[in-house]
Amino acid sequence: xxxxxxxxxxxxxxxxxxxxxxxxxxxxxxxxxxxxxxxxxxxxxxxxxxxxxxxxxxxxxxxxxxxxxxxxxxxxxxxxxxxxxxxxxxxxxxxxxxxxxxxxxxxxxxxxxxxxxxxxxxxxxxxxxxxxxxxxxxxxxxxxxxxxxxxxxxxxxxxxxxxxxxxxxxxxxxxxxxxxxxxxxxxxxxxxxxxxxxxxxxxxxxxxxxxxxxxxxxxxxxxxxxxxxxxxxxxxxxxxxxxxxxxxxxxxxxxxxxxxxxxxxxxxxxxxxxxxxxxxxxxxxxxxxxxxxxxxxxxxxxxxxxxxxxxxxxxxxxxxxxxxxxxxxxxxxxxxxxxxxxxxxxxxxxxxxxxxxxxxxxxxxxxxxxxxxxxxxxxxxxxxxxxxxxxxxxxxxxxxxxxxxxxxxxxxxxxxxxx
Ligand SMILES: Nc1ncnc2c1ncn2[C@@H]1O[C@H](COP(=O)(O)OP(=O)(O)OP(=O)(O)O)[C@@H](O)[C@H]1O
Ligand SMILES: [Mg+2]
Numbered sequence: 001x002x003x004x005x006x007x008x009x010x011x012x013x014x015x016x017x018x019x020x021x022x023x024x025x026x027x028x029x030x031x032x033x034x035x036x037x038x039x040x041x042x043x044x045x046x047x048x049x050x051x052x053x054x055x056x057x058x059x060x061x062x063x064x065x066x067x068x069x070x071x072x073x074x075x076x077x078x079x080x081x082x083x084x085x086x087x088x089x090x091x092x093x094x095x096x097x098x099x100x101x102x103x104x105x106x107x108x109x110x111x112x113x114x115x116x117x118x119x120x121x122x123x124x125x126x127x128x129x130x131x132x133x134x135x136x137x138x139x140x141x142x143x144x145x146x147x148x149x150x151x152x153x154x155x156x157x158x159x160x161x162x163x164x165x166x167x168x169x170x171x172x173x174x175x176x177x178x179x180x181x182x183x184x185x186x187x188x189x190x191x192x193x194x195x196x197x198x199x200x201x202x203x204x205x206x207x208x209x210x211x212x213x214x215x216x217x218x219x220x221x222x223x224x225x226x227x228x229x230x231x232x233x234x235x236x237x238x239x240x241x242x243x244x245x246x247x248x249x250x251x252x253x254x255x256x257x258x259x260x261x262x263x264x265x266x267x268x269x270x271x272x273x274x275x276x277x278x279x280x281x282x283x284x285x286x287x288x289x290x291x292x293x294x295x296x297x298x299x300x301x302x303x304x305x306x307x308x309x310x311x312x313x314x315x316x317x318x319x320x321x322x323x324x325x326x327x328x329x330x331x332x333x334x335x336x337x338x339x340x341x342x343x344x345x346x347x348x349x350x351x352x353x354x355x356x357x358x359x360x361x362x363x364x365x366x367x368x369x370x371x372x373x374x375x376x377x378x379x380x381x382x383x384x385x386x387x388x389x390x391x392x393x394x395x396x397x398x399x400x401x402x403x404x405x406x407x408x409x410x411x412x413x414x415x416x417x418x419x
Pocket of ligand 2: 115116
């Protein structure tokens with residue numbers, strides 16, 4: 001293999017700058033590159049052994065990158081959310097009338113895939129929508145530049161207030177709201193969404209807006225105002241029903257949808273949109289369950305999907321799905337997709353570090369699931385709870401005093417280094 005080929009290969013494997021989805025440019029970069037990672041080829045140990053040391057190192061790097069970039073897999077829970085999003089986003093975007101567009105609230109515990117599921121569904125909608133626009137040749141908006149941001153993805157700031165939330169929305173578009181009053185900010189948000197032809201506004205981690213402060217009413221009014229901005233509003237959060245965000249709303253028993261009154265602030269109303277109920281579907285993204293045969297089958301399907309992504313030389317068919325493994329993984333993760341991903345990714349990396357090259361219960365016993373993420377707000381419940389590291393049966397055994405002189409200390413030492 002030539003040096004050039006090797007170089008381009010490593011460049012391809014090592015991530016460049018990770019796109020920041022919280023700006024219009026970053027979102028577009030992410031959308032266009034989100035499926036571009038190519039996993040390491042599957043090669044036998046014999047082929048690996050025939051490679052030069054250097055090519056082996058590159059292949060190992062590629063395997064590690066593959067384990068670090070496990071793809072999103074369809075789960076029955078994520079499909080329910082993305083199907084609803086896809087149809088709602090398209091129907092709303094096709095509406096010509098100035099009525100408000102029913103929104104979506106996605107509720108679930110930490111690490112359950114809310115952000116990634118919603119971002120993927122929104123990006124897929126945007127791909128479709130831009131394709132349609134190109135097809136019908138939508139005229140440019142009057143003005144010097146045609147700025148288009150079909151999706152605006154905004155993370156609610158950690159100590160969110162109505163003003164900082166508006167500012168975060170403006171930040172996505174690179175617009176300043178410096179020194180503006182709340183009323184001016186709301187007006188600027190409305191103008192930015194219109195100028196960028198935004199169809200969908202995603203407010204992630206909305207439950208960071210704690211509803212026990214004196215500006216509660218402003219917060220509720222802001223959400224009502226955003227609901228009437230002719231975009232589909234997607235609100236994502238942990239524990240939405242208990243957050244106070246639904247206060248003042250009522251659930252229509254026929255449709256199951258939540259309906260909300262107009263904003264109290266006279267200045268924030270959209271004249272054209274009054275008279276129309278602000279409606280929302282509230283959907284839950286749940287973890288896998290392990291109670292019925294169907295639910296267990298879905299969980300095992302997910303594990304099969306992950307197993308197919310692993311590149312370990314001693315991997316056997318059924319490595320994650322055979323014997324007591326599904327039950328073990330469920331016990332470790334509570335069926336939460338984000339924790340399953342952590343456990344398997346770290347397990348794969350340990351399998352390579354130790355040369356064991358397969359995933360076993362013993363190996364996973366020494367993986368500690370860590371979920372701390374700089375962008376997560378633990379206080380808002382975004383980390384979720386990680387089940388105890390050792391399953392109940394093994395924890396009991398471990399507590400018993402015993403002679404450990406002959407124990408193999410190989411794996412624990414490596415785990416200690418990973419802490
Ligand atoms: N369907 C899926 N298949 C495989 N992995 C998934 C899936 N959904 C999410 N994940 C992985 O789980 C992890 C957590 O997902 P995500 O950040 O979307 O969770 P979240 O519910 O938004 O969490 P938080 O409340 O902490 O923001 C991510 O690393 C993601 O890649
Ligand atoms: Mg999230």
